[in-house]
Amino acid sequence: MTHAAATVDQMRPPYPAERGLDVYNTKLGMWVFLASEVMFFAALIGTYIILRFGAPGEWARPGIVLNIKITAFNTFLLICSSVSMVKAYAAIQDGDPKKMRFWLLLTILGGATFVGIQIYEYIHLIEHGFVPSGVREGSELAELVAKGTLPAATMGLYGSTFFTMTGFHGFHVTCGVISMTYLYLTKALPGKYTKQSYGGIETVGLYWHFVDLVWIILFTIVYLI
Amino acid sequence: MSWWLPLKGSTFAGEIDGLFIAILVITGIAFVIVEAGLIWFVVRYRARPGRKAFYTHGSTRAEVIWTAIPAVTMVALGLVSNHYWVQIKGRNSIPPNAYPIGIHAKQFEWQVTYPGPDGKLGTADDFTVRNQLHVPAGRPIVLALSSEDVIHSFFVPQFRVRQDVVPGMDIKAWFQATVPGTYELGCSQLCGLGHYRMRAQVFVHTPEEYDAWMKRAAQGEASE
Amino acid sequence: METAHKRPNYILIWVYLAVLTAAELGLAFELPISRNWKLILLLFLAVWKAALVGLFFMHLKFERWNLRIMAVIPLPLAVIFILAGMSEHIW
Amino acid sequence: MTTVAATAQVAHGHHDDRPFIRKYIFSTDHKIIGIQFLFVSLFFLLVGGLLAMQMRWQLGFPGKPMPGGGILPETMAPGGVILPEYYIQLVTMHGTFMVFFAIMPLLVGVYANFLIPLKIGTHDMAFPRINMWSFWSAFAAGLVMLASLFVPEGAARAGWTMYAPLSARHDYSGAELGQELWSISIVLLGLSSILGSLNYITTVINNRAPGMTWFRMPLSVWALFITAILGILALPVLSGAAIMLLFDQILGTHFFDPPAGGQALLWQQWGHHMFVSGMNPTLGSSFMVSTLVIAVPSAVKTFNWMGTMWRGNLRFTVPMLNAVAFVAMFVIGGLSGIYMAATPVDMFIHDTYFIVAHLHYVLFGGSLFALFGAIPFWFPKMFGRLMSEPWGKIHFWLTFVFYNCTFFPMHILGMAGHMRRIYDPTQYDFLKPYQPMNEFISISAFLLFATQIIFFVNFWWSLKKGKPAGLNPWQDNGLEWTLPSPAPHGNWERVPTVYRGPYEFSSPQVPEDYLPQTRKLPGDREPAAVSAAH
């Protein structure tokens, strides 16, 4: 056995019993990565809370600027895609690659639709005058600000935090869709996942559920509160 | 050129310098122990042919000692420092009779607002002077600090007083000058390319002189 | 890659999540209670949903203890971070 | 199976047939990546040093044309005279390059990559490709930062701590593109460090050789492991802040913009660097206590270092000299930190040269001396040759002297109230008398820089002409010294088995005064994992 083979052995399935956590490298690595993601979103959410607490006045009431209905649908969609992901995982655990491919494809479609809807939402908001720096002058929303329906003092912060938080979440969803598509094409279709070896599915699944989890929090604090 | 701290120009100076000296003594002792120890070990235990190092797995007692002594020293130092800190910056430390002066910092100047003859800020007889801070000696002064743009920092070395001026915050700081004379107020927080020349003159007057200056200044013949 | 544990009923959890989301919407826009109560209840529901995802979809409920610890370590840190920031504005 | 036989097998049985570009440029070999980090960060060390020399010229000889300054464009130094806006770019970029692109990558990028797999006994990092990306994003970050010096309005100019709102709005700082490039670069660097840390953590947890228990793991690996954990938790927050700063700069968001309700202090992330920032004084007290308490482990470490030397048998090789100087100098920096941790004293010395002295004693004293020791120490394992000892000693002594001449007087300046980040100290009457001291510091700094030429030449010369090193030139116990110098691709044919901790020196069990971790003595038990894994 050459050392190159040994290197490969250590890092790819069928995963020998390693001396550490008894969790294979990619899964452990994903958990470590998620720890850093938690801190990243904590920074964004923490900033949002600090700014909102210290804001010079009331925050815009929910439902005026943002379209809750369409986002509620999007939230539901993401939850569904989390379920289909976990179904794909269960399927390959049972040794059924065909079923696994079906559920994975469904997950990819769900994620892609989520991103599409979010882009539609952004375009819509920007047309109405809601931008990262606040409210665009002369826009529809600017009139609401003038009428006092929306608080002038905090719209800048509202725009800054809304676009940053949802934008980064959308970016994460996009990355997830891309990596799942990649795995679908290079691993799932050629039949490389088996009952014994499905690390990629489990790992990308962890990421995907995490992104869903973050959205659950964001939806509540950004859209509903 | 002095090799020591500047003139003690406010009531804080004695306390702060005292603490400084206390730390100098503590760290001085630590410094001598460590550096002398290093030199001694370097000379004493240098490699010589045929010699082998002493084989040991360490000593718990030594570890306890050299953890406990610094720990106790640090805690003591923390308590003493905190005592002074509360007196200087504590929320209730500002003497109620303190004389108010408004300081508005902007790139790159200090706008000093005086309360006028009535001794109150925010009244009609207030007036503002650029880059000149006049204060009476022997009387607590409370500064109301605000910034136009970025973070600046109010610093008069002889008073041992420093306070950042943060945009969007109203910050108060107090001191009591003791020695009449002329000093310099510097901005000690990088605030842009003119940071190095964001400087004002500080005049500490005797109370009588200060009243006289206030009269003249209020009548408009002030400054420059 | 052992799956010694019994597999949770994923569809049931999906129903839970959907119902809780609907509850949030109703709470936020229909229920005539004070804003503070809404805030507390909404956060409670959000954490509940997040916990469902973490425990069942991410299988934390079934993982080894050391991996579980690793997964939750950042949470208290994140909370401390947010509280430290807030404490500045409450004085 | 003895170690020597195993390594010989590797050297013979293995031929590396990857093309040059995969081998040395886009390599996934942790050792090559470590060496890439070494070259790149030494280059940035040099850049940081060059910027420092220009600053010292202006501080020592304000307003005088700088020798050779004529080549700089009008926007920086017309007629060789440094402009205020260029000066603050120099300070900012000096701090940035030194901390983010020289010291951090030297201590982590180089040593974590090169040493972790070698010291714990594995073939490579857990994720070699992610590791390669980590290097390349750091490299891109460095290029972006370097490029920012040459854009029309010049580089970022808000200090390396980049306090908002000065950094957030271009009408405040006077630089637009430069500030944005700074933020972009820091985000890229943050990404690089997160990818790196991820790798280090996974590798250390999962890929240790049989017998390499947690308690037999070398302290250097422990330190890197802990650093990586802290990095995983702290860097995303920093990156998040840098991203918000970037959005303020390019998207017009208001995170740090007080007039629109943003918060200036948000950037500073809390802690002991802002006792006088106007934050709640009670917070100040608690930060003071925690800062002082954090000093205790440093004290323990110092005494442990000394305890290690006690009754030792010290060979004054270049690495050893630098290691002792590191302790001696770090202590000075650490002790000066105590003055600042005492808040009332910090109220006086904050943002003065006392701080500048402190940070150079801990960063230069605590890091560069360590590196001047570490580079010759692992040079053989990287390149197969030893660096010159006599020239190393000359370099050490001159550096030691000029370093202290440069940075010690800064304490005196700080005590006088000399502010930092000021372009021209002679603007202040009370600082005029200190100009001779500033001149002295500047001349010492020039000599300090000149001394580094010795290091530079020694480094390049030894690459080609140094004495061939052999397996274990320092008679150390670590696993890396069982490999040939330079260590081959893939490191070990079969990972070694470890029987003891790395610090068994002068053990009574053997006649030599060192005892490698892999050497099996009668009575050593096989680790359980070996039988399981093989």
Ligand code: HEA
């Ligand atoms: C390697 C980096 C490093 C290290 C290790 C330290 C170590 C310490 N630092 Fe330092 N610090 C910096 C890098 C570092 N610092 C930098 C870069 C800045 C400036 C940032 C800027 O640009 O603004 C800074 C600024 C800075 C400040 C802010 C000052 C200001 O701007 O006003 C403070 C305040 O508390 C501080 C404190 C300390 C303390 C208490 C320690 C302690 O951990 C030191 C502990 C060590 C010892 C004490 C010595 C050994 C102990 C003994 C020999 C035992 C006996 C001792 C006693 C009983 C006292 N540092």
Ligand code: HEA
């Ligand atoms: C590790 C960090 C580090 C290092 C090594 C240095 C090194 C030096 N620093 Fe630095 N300095 C900082 C970190 C560092 N500095 C920071 C963080 C600040 C604060 C910035 C801010 O305020 O924003 C600062 C600020 C600062 C100031 C204050 C400016 C001001 O406030 O206005 C001054 C002034 O004298 C100064 C001077 C010097 C000098 C003369 C050196 C000399 O030691 C330089 C000597 C030269 C070298 C060390 C390079 C040698 C090159 C090699 C060895 C490479 C060899 C190459 C190969 C083999 C390929 N520095």
Ligand code: CUA
């Ligand atoms: Cu204002 Cu510096």
Ligand SMILES: [Cu+2]
């Ligand atoms: Cu610090």
